[in-house]
Amino acid sequence: MKLLHIDSSILGDHSASRQLSHSVVESWQATHVDTQVVYRDLASDALGHFSAASLAAAGTPVEERDAAQILEVQSNEATLEEFLSSDVMVIGAPMYNFTIPSQLKAWIDRITVAGRTFRYTESGPVGLCGGKKVIIVSTAGGLHVGQPSSVGHEDLLKVLFTFIGVTDLEFVFAHGLAYGDESRANAMAAAQKQIKEALFA
Template identity: 70%
Template structure:
């Protein structure tokens, strides 16, 4: 199995989402020892944001692209192929200002490609990535799950993944991390229990 591990927190070693996503990957490898992991750190190796340059590069014949356009087109192609090749994806998604980090949104913009991950039909949009499993590691300082303030975070990710055909989604959640040491400790502990005892219980 090919597993793609995505981190997006800007907090480095202090990141709760990085700690938990690493635990998810380790648990996955323990459950499926033959797994091959590809890692992408969107904070330390940021993908440039979707822009006019992205569209121009994509629309320019390969032999006519300048160096910047070749780089832009290759970045899009590599990011997309890495995702398409994965059987499963672990997405670490901290909440920043009621939504996902812009670094993670930049990655999403590179894989949301008509004809590759979705298509439009007479019956409406059709996702082309069914069969993949995704684990979302959701962290936040406040308590947002099931609230209007969470719509741009977990709900956004579920809507996007559903749009490209992915319905096998698990969420590992550690919220309330800004509510003091006791609440943070319990949230992280509960998430670790979910990872170690529940996430791959049937594996």
């Protein structure tokens, strides 16, 4: 079994989502000993914006691609293959300015690919990624669960993963992290409890 672990926080050792996503992976490994973990740090090894050049590279016949286009296509294909070949995903997803980090968005732009992770039919879009389990660690300074302010973060991630066919989607929340030391400690403890007791019961 292959687990793809992604972090996207820019806060390094101070990151709450990194701490929690690592706990999720540890707990998963404790109960699934045959798991092979692949790790991608989108902050230290950031993908560029998906751009006009990215599109042009993909649309250029293989034999006509220049060196930059070859690298772009190779990198995008490797990112997509890494996702497609995973059975389980753990994503550290902090909220920055009411949405996901742009580094995580750049990754999403590489894995949301017509014909590979979804396709359009006469009756609408069909997701091609059923069978994967996705666990998202959502961290935020404020409190957004069940609030309109979750639209660009939790709701966006739900729409995206549902669109590509993922039905087994779970969230671990640690919100209210900026509301003082006690609130932060409580939110982190509750998230760790959810990871240990609810997620892997």
